[in-house]
Amino acid sequence: MAEVKAFRGVRYGWESMGPEEASKVVAPPYDVIDEAMLGELYRRHPQNVVRLDLNRRQASDNVENNRYTRARRYMFDWLAQGVMILEPEPAVYVHVQEFEDEAGTVYRRQGFMALVRLAEYEERVVLPHERTLKGPKADRLELMKSTDANLSQIFFLYDDEEGEVDGPLYGATRGEAPALDIRTEDGIRHQLWAVRDEVVHRAVAQGLQERPLLIADGHHRYETALAYRDFRREVAEEADADAPYEFVMGFLVNMHDPGLQVFPxxxxxxxxxxxxxxxxxxxxxxxxxxxxxxxxxxxxxxxxxxxxxxxxxxxxxxxxxxxxxxxxxxxxxxxxxxxxxxxxxxxxxxxxxxxxxxxxxxxxxxxxxxxxxxxxxxxxxxxxxxxxxxxxxxxxxxxxxxxxxxxATPVEQVNRVCLSGGKMPQKSTFFYPKVLSGLVINLL
Known part of the structure; x- marks a missing residue:
């Protein structure tokens, strides 16, 4: 059912940054950033990813120079300057977050970033669970058209109780030092590994091909990616089923992962x-x-x-x-x-x-x-x-x-709703913690 594959991600040059600086260039997802936080992220680092994902409006904005065109210029300037780099070969990016709940219990959630082939909801390959709003999708589509990139991930869940996907993937990181290991101001630890082994890539793809994917978070971004795909299809000179815009960057987590927490x-x-x-x-x-x-x-x-x-x-x-x-x-x-x-x-x-x-x-x-x-x-x-x-x-x-x-809505209920074809009211689930923007970018 689902088609998942490795990709050459764009990322910051972590090798030339210490952990403290690296923690200052990432940001929360755009939809949780208010004006006060936006100002703080701008001050935190001149190359903070928020300049791409949620560039500030300016009084002088016009068709040629606006928050979307500035985001594109920043991204390609940073690539040209070496602030960001394009990975030399495809990878699947394992991401682990360690965090506490309100009662002080420590959890460790593991997932991975890969490309997922876009599919209409009616195909029952990717399943939503919440209704969406029009406003955020219009904004995200303009940003995608300008940057031609996935700047953040869609959070997907998959059902792998036997560990057919998790076994080979997370086994590949055992004993390996992470490429990134930082702690953000909220106390959450974030680690990232780039797994480049093609044998592991094939095992992950085969393990997921008969499983539907549930959207845990990012319904607006997923529907925006569908709209962007349709736009690119219309202007393409010829059809290409494997064109970059036929896929979207996802963060995939096993719904049986003990670190998967849903807050109210x-x-x-x-x-x-x-x-x-x-x-x-x-x-x-x-x-x-x-x-x-x-x-x-x-x-x-x-x-x-x-x-x-x-x-x-x-x-x-x-x-x-x-x-x-x-x-x-x-x-x-x-x-x-x-x-x-x-x-x-x-x-x-x-x-x-x-x-x-x-x-x-x-x-x-x-x-x-x-x-x-x-x-x-x-x-x-x-x-x-x-x-x-x-x-x-x-x-x-x-x-x-x-x-x-x-x-909180239990994951089992979310799964049953998705499989039933139903949708919950917006803001029905809060999968904690959010996935940072700025870990990996996917060029389209």
Whole structure:
């Protein structure tokens, strides 16, 4: 099913950099960078990859000189100057991240970077699990057209419980020093190996050819790569099934990897006209579909205890915690209704209906608060925060009417949704940690 292959990556000249400098040229993915972080990354190093992946807008921008054309100039200038180099031969890049969760548990997630042949979702080779938004895809397409490059990876999952892919690949790095070994300011350790052995490349390709790939993160970038492929096909003089634009750079992780962690993304409700917390509570309690328990406002001072209560509830039924400061209401909501209850859209598959995030978005946000799918996609009344402390702090922000604390969506549920052909609401999963931009670039 999936076609995966090695490639000649573009990377920084790590050999001439020490670990401290190397840690200053990489950056988080573009979609988590706000204006403050963008300024910090610009100051951190004159060749930080953010100048390629999220170049600043300038007042003087025009057709000839803008954030996209500047990104292209920077990339090829750095290649000409030797700041970046093109690998002399194809490689598969093994990437390991060591990190801690909020409870202090240490994990080690391993994956690898390779090229994946692009396929339409209908082909059931690459499977999505979330809905996407139009705005980010338009921006990424302009950047791809200008740079003719994959500047960051699509995060894919594959099912390899027996280790047919992992065995030969990760065995090839055993005892070998990594080409890159850095620790970023968030405390995460990042290691990278370039595996150039063609025998290993063939083993990886053969091991994956009968397995579908699930998009864990990067739906917008994947759909942008499809649009770029179609654009290049239209202007090509002749068809070429193996042209570079027929592939996209991916970061692939075995869904059985013990270091694969999914964290929750909490919801913030704001700007809902006529919002009434007491009425919402009454609707939940009278619907006959929910078990509602008042946890007591003081539990917000014990976030570990709150998380444990929600996780325990989630093992029984789809659950979330609703916090409304105007009423000092902290409500544990468990959905005890069935998948056929009239709170779901008709086209929502059964596997999606079993998810707490789908129940929240379709039954509570849409039908009770009037935040329909268009408003959800436009983020007119919704915000998203990661981390329990951040969600608690969001409750005190002016204009925030409600915060919903969520459990993480297990990988097994994500897999079932993908195989069912369904899609979750946006921001349903948060695979931690993100993969840095600037480790490897793929020229198209």
């Amino acid at each position: 993304t909490h919801r913030v409700v704001h700007s809902v006209e006529g919002f009434d917390g007491a009425r919402l509570r009454a609707q939940l309690e009278s619907a006959g579909l929910y078990r509602v328990e008042d946890l007591g406002w003081d539990l917000l001072d014990d976030l570990d205890g709150l998380r444990e209560r929600l996780e325990a509830a989630g093992r029984e039924y789809p659950s979330f915690v609703v916090a409304m400061e105007s009423d000092e209401a902290l409500l544990l909501v468990q959905y005890v209704g069935g998948v056929d209850a009239p709170v779901f859209d008709e086209e929502t598959p059964e596997e999606v209906r079993r998810l707490d995030v789908a129940i929240l978005h379709e039954a509570l946000f849409d039908r009770m608060l009037g935040i329909d799918r268009a408003a959800q996609e436009a983020k007119s009344n919704l915000g998203y925060v990661k981390g329990w402390a951040e969600a608690r702090a969001a409750l005190d922000e002016p204009g925030h009417q409600m915060v919903v604390f969520m459990n």
